[in-house]
Amino acid sequence: MLSKAKSLLKIGAPPPVKDTSPKPDFSEPDFLEEFCALLDNGKPEQALDFFLSQAGALADSNIHRRVKLNHFRYAARILEHQTRGKHGIEKLTRKLRSINENLKGIEIPQGAFLDFGCGGHDPLGLATAHYLNGFDRAIACDLFPIHVPAYSAFSMYEILANMRGFPHNYLRPDGDLAEFRRRLIELDLQPFIDRDFEAGLAALTGKVVYRLDDIVNLDVEDEELALAVSFAVLEHVMDHEQVYDWLFRKTKPGGIQFHFVDLVDHRSYGGGVEFDPWSFLTEEIGPPNVNRLRASEHRTALENVGFEVLVDRRKAGTIPLETKEKLIPPWSEMSEAEIGATKISLVLRKPV
Numbered sequence: 001m002l003s004k005a006k007s008l009l010k011i012g013a014p015p016p017v018k019d020t021s022p023k024p025d026f027s028e029p030d031f032l033e034e035f036c037a038l039l040d041n042g043k044p045e046q047a048l049d050f051f052l053s054q055a056g057a058l059a060d061s062n063i064h065r066r067v068k069l070n071h072f073r074y075a076a077r078i079l080e081h082q083t084r085g086k087h088g089i090e091k092l093t094r095k096l097r098s099i100n101e102n103l104k105g106i107e108i109p110q111g112a113f114l115d116f117g118c119g120g121h122d123p124l125g126l127a128t129a130h131y132l133n134g135f136d137r138a139i140a141c142d143l144f145p146i147h148v149p150a151y152s153a154f155s156m157y158e159i160l161a162n163m164r165g166f167p168h169n170y171l172r173p174d175g176d177l178a179e180f181r182r183r184l185i186e187l188d189l190q191p192f193i194d195r196d197f198e199a200g201l202a203a204l205t206g207k208v209v210y211r212l213d214d215i216v217n218l219d220v221e222d223e224e225l226a227l228a229v230s231f232a233v234l235e236h237v238m239d240h241e242q243v244y245d246w247l248f249r250k251t252k253p254g255g256i257q258f259h260f261v262d263l264v265d266h267r268s269y270g271g272g273v274e275f276d277p278w279s280f281l282t283e284e285i286g287p288p289n290v291n292r293l294r295a296s297e298h299r300t301a302l303e304n305v306g307f308e309v310l311v312d313r314r315k316a317g318t319i320p321l322e323t324k325e326k327l328i329p330p331w332s333e334m335s336e337a338e339i340g341a342t343k344i345s346l347v348l349r350k351p352v
C-alpha cells in the first residue's frame, strides 16, 4: 500500500488537493469546559457520551492534528481510569483486587496458573502478573482471536512498565517482592513497544503461554494447575459439564479455582430500556453464546465434578414486575432469590 503510494508520487501524481471547505463549529475551550465539568461532577459516563458526540467535530476542526491526537489520547486515558476501565492497567488491577479479596486467607499450592477465557484485548496481563508472583508457569487461553494484536502488544508494554513502577499493585498478599522484581526484569519489553505481539509472546516462552483454543484442548498436564480463574466466562460456556470436568482433572489436589460469573442479560448493558438484566429468561430461544444457567446451577455442576465450595458470594437485583410475569419455565418455577442473582463469585478447592 505504502510502496504503491510512493510510486505514485515518483511518477508525478498531483499533490492532494487542500480541503478549503468551511469547518463545522468546534470550540476547544467550550469542549474542555463541558468535558471537565462532567468529570468533576462525578459523571464519567456522560463525559464519555459527550466526548463521543464531539469527536467528529473535533476531527474535522482546524486544530493542529497533533493537538487533536492529544485530546483523543488524554480523554481516553482519563475515561478509562474513571469509568471502571474496560482494558489495560485499570481492568487488570481491578481483577487482581477481586482475586485477592475472594481468596483472602486461602492457601494456594505451588504449580501453574490459568486465566480461562482471557479475552481478546489484554490476553497476557493476568497470566503475567501471576507468573511474576511465583507460579511455575502461567497460561492464558481463549476461543476467539485477539482483536488488534498491535494494541494488545502496546497495552502489554504499558502494563509491564507500570509493574516496574508500581509492583505493589500487582503483588499477591503472600508475594515475594524481590522475586517479583527479579522475574520482571527478565521480561523483554521491546517487542511489545514495537507492537509485535507474536515476538513478545515468543520472548515469554516457558514463562507465560497464550493459546488460541477451546480450554478442553489445552496442553496442560493432569493436576498441573495450582490456581485457575475466569472472569465473565462461565456464562458463555455451552458444554459446561465437559469444561468443569476438565478443570477438575487439571487442578492439583488442594488447588484453587476462582470464577466470577456475570448472570445478567448482556444486552441490558447497551444503555437502552429495551432489555433488563433478566430479559433473556422470558425468551424461548435466548441470545447466542450464553447458557442462561443460574447461580446455583453453576455451583451444583462444579460440586458434581468434585470441587468443594469455599466461597459463594452473590449479588442480586429486583426483577421488574413486567419481566417477572413473562418468565418461562424452568425460570418461572425457580425462587426469586435464584433468578434475581446477577453475579456470583465462587472459590473452589479440589479436595486433597
Ligand SMILES: C[S@@+](CC[C@H](N)C(=O)[O-])C[C@H]1O[C@@H](n2cnc3c(N)ncnc32)[C@H](O)[C@@H]1O
Pocket: 116, 117, 118, 119, 120, 141, 142, 143, 144, 213, 214, 215, 216, 230, 231, 232, 233, 236, 237, 238, 243
Ligand atoms: C465476556 S468474555 C470475558 C473475557 C475476559 N475474561 C474479560 O474479563 O474481559 C468471555 C470469553 O470467554 C471465552 N470462552 C468461552 N468459552 C470458552 C472455552 N470453552 N474455551 C476458551 N475460551 C472460552 C470467549 O471466547 C470470550 O472471549
